[in-house]
Amino acid sequence: MEFSVQTANPAKAETACLVLPVYKDSELLPCVAKLDDASERLIGQLLERGDFDAALGNVQLIPFAPGLGAERLLLVGLGAREKCQEAAFLKALDAAMTALVKLPIDDASVAFTDVVLERDTAWKARKTLEAAERALYRFDQFKSQPAPKATLTALHLIVTDSAEVESAKYGARVGTAIGQGINFTRTLGNLPGNVCTPRYLAEQAETLGRDSKGALSVEILDEEALGAGALLSVGRGSVEPSRLIVMRYQGAEDADEAPHVLVGKGITFDTGGISLKPGEGMDEMKFDMGGAAGVFGTVKAVLEIKPKINAVFIVAAAENMPDGAATKPGDIVKTLKGLTVEVLNTDAEGRLVLCDALTYAERFTPASVIDIATLTGAAIVALGHHATGLLSNDDDLALDVLEAGEGAWDRAWHLPLWDEYQEQLDSNFADLANIGGRPAGTITAACFLSRFADHFPWAHLDIAGTAWHSGKQKGATGRPVGLLTQYLLDRETDAQIETGVK
Ligand code: BES
Ligand code: MN
Ligand code: ZN
Numbered sequence: 001m002e003f004s005v006q007t008a009n010p011a012k013a014e015t016a017c018l019v020l021p022v023y024k025d026s027e028l029l030p031c032v033a034k035l036d037d038a039s040e041r042l043i044g045q046l047l048e049r050g051d052f053d054a055a056l057g058n059v060q061l062i063p064f065a066p067g068l069g070a071e072r073l074l075l076v077g078l079g080a081r082e083k084c085q086e087a088a089f090l091k092a093l094d095a096a097m098t099a100l101v102k103l104p105i106d107d108a109s110v111a112f113t114d115v116v117l118e119r120d121t122a123w124k125a126r127k128t129l130e131a132a133e134r135a136l137y138r139f140d141q142f143k144s145q146p147a148p149k150a151t152l153t154a155l156h157l158i159v160t161d162s163a164e165v166e167s168a169k170y171g172a173r174v175g176t177a178i179g180q181g182i183n184f185t186r187t188l189g190n191l192p193g194n195v196c197t198p199r200y201l202a203e204q205a206e207t208l209g210r211d212s213k214g215a216l217s218v219e220i221l222d223e224e225a226l227g228a229g230a231l232l233s234v235g236r237g238s239v240e241p242s243r244l245i246v247m248r249y250q251g252a253e254d255a256d257e258a259p260h261v262l263v264g265k266g267i268t269f270d271t272g273g274i275s276l277k278p279g280e281g282m283d284e285m286k287f288d289m290g291g292a293a294g295v296f297g298t299v300k301a302v303l304e305i306k307p308k309i310n311a312v313f314i315v316a317a318a319e320n321m322p323d324g325a326a327t328k329p330g331d332i333v334k335t336l337k338g339l340t341v342e343v344l345n346t347d348a349e350g351r352l353v354l355c356d357a358l359t360y361a362e363r364f365t366p367a368s369v370i371d372i373a374t375l376t377g378a379a380i381v382a383l384g385h386h387a388t389g390l391l392s393n394d395d396d397l398a399l400d401v402l403e404a405g406e407g408a409w410d411r412a413w414h415l416p417l418w419d420e421y422q423e424q425l426d427s428n429f430a431d432l433a434n435i436g437g438r439p440a441g442t443i444t445a446a447c448f449l450s451r452f453a454d455h456f457p458w459a460h461l462d463i464a465g466t467a468w469h470s471g472k473q474k475g476a477t478g479r480p481v482g483l484l485t486q487y488l489l490d491r492e493t494d495a496q497i498e499t500g501v502k
Helices: 030-038 042-048 086-100 121-136 162-190 198-211 229-235 282-305 350-364 377-383 395-408 419-425 441-450 481-498
Strands: 002-006 018-024 059-062 073-080 107-110 154-158 216-221 243-250 260-270 310-320 331-334 340-343 368-373 388-392 412-414 458-462
Touching: 002 162, 018 030, 018 042, 018 086, 030 042, 042 059, 042 073, 059 086, 073 086, 086 121, 121 154, 121 162, 154 162, 162 282, 162 481, 198 216, 198 243, 198 260, 198 282, 198 310, 229 310, 229 331, 229 350, 243 282, 243 350, 260 282, 260 350, 260 481, 282 310, 282 368, 282 481, 310 350, 340 350, 350 368, 350 441, 368 395, 368 481, 377 388, 377 441, 388 395, 388 441, 395 412, 395 458, 395 481, 419 441, 441 458
Parallel strands: 002 154, 018 073, 018 107, 107 154, 260 310, 260 368, 368 458, 388 412
Antiparallel strands: 059 073, 216 243, 243 310, 331 340, 388 458
């Protein structure tokens, strides 16, 4: 999506559609009031007569705009002024963009950056472009008759205060990058397991590397090259070979600056293996590479925004299938770190691929490591579908991750990782078991990972409840690309403060 920032009188601006947010039972926003005056009080009258209800998320198209340079108006309800904070703002924005992309227009001017919030112009601009990119998203490559494509290609952001122009431009640039990253994540998630295999993910990495003009170096490690017995044990039952995918981004001025590492769980299909899952809803286990998809989406956003940081992106990819060669309950495998694991349940496979990827991350002497995984059904029980689960061995890092989630409005919630839970992983036959029984399944899964994260500040994001929607809206959400990208952008600010640049 192209964007521009517009400070001239919006009444004169020639555009196919003016998008105007309106509070319920309250005064018009200053810029909307100006447009109202210029159009013989069209908007005020519609509201007074009850012809437009400005309830949150309501939209109404006015196919003409007397006195204005615009060809049409799209009114968008913000709901009650006193309740209009982030959640309401974003809901209204989504409603507006969903309506906008259905119109036969190629550009629109939007006044959302003037809504009063406890967020700056950059944030509002960023969310506007992100919402536009998400609204444009279609996944119809497998439909014989895809729906017609949206025609919208350009958004103009109306900014009343000219001191805010640079802030709006920066926000719009970041929002576009994050929106496109989110959409890439959604596509990888939505692709079926017979297309999106570990080798397919490796090809995606190669393509990102090739298109990056040297900004991203890519290395694919295959079965033979690894001593990663836990990772490899998961793919044993599959005809698809497992892959460890490593992408390095060097953006910091100092090439030796310690990198931030993101590690994604890339189970391209999780049948449960010999501990087979029930059939109902099993198709959704194609989304079990959501952590990997989130990492890929973040790579895409980072390559666009080019922050001055070093980062390493690792994806542990395998397909978990039952077969004569598959790992069985009770099998003991040796991890890359050297610890042995008794695989009591082959459906607890995510932690097996991730533990070896975490050990692999050690070689980069990272400043921080965050893994992202659709790891436990228990995370859905604990947090539902709104918050991502966060566990960490470092309270400062946990706070940074929580803050990034708040900043991007892609929020996580901190769960305890106390030592008391660790003994649930005791095994009679190996160094540790891969499951910890029913209580606190999300925490014991993180406890397992923590055994492989003792050399760096580490955080774990359980996105089992947030990576995709089920039901009629079935599809990948693109979370937590917003959180992860924000986390990395915040590290750039950290580094600048340390070196006295800011
Ligand atoms: N990928 C699943 C977790 C999952 C299940 C995510 C449902 C989203 C929806 C993971 O590999 C798994 O199967 N976990 C088991 C762990 C158990 C065997 C300890 C689970 O959560 O049941
Ligand atoms: Mn599983
Ligand atoms: Zn899984």
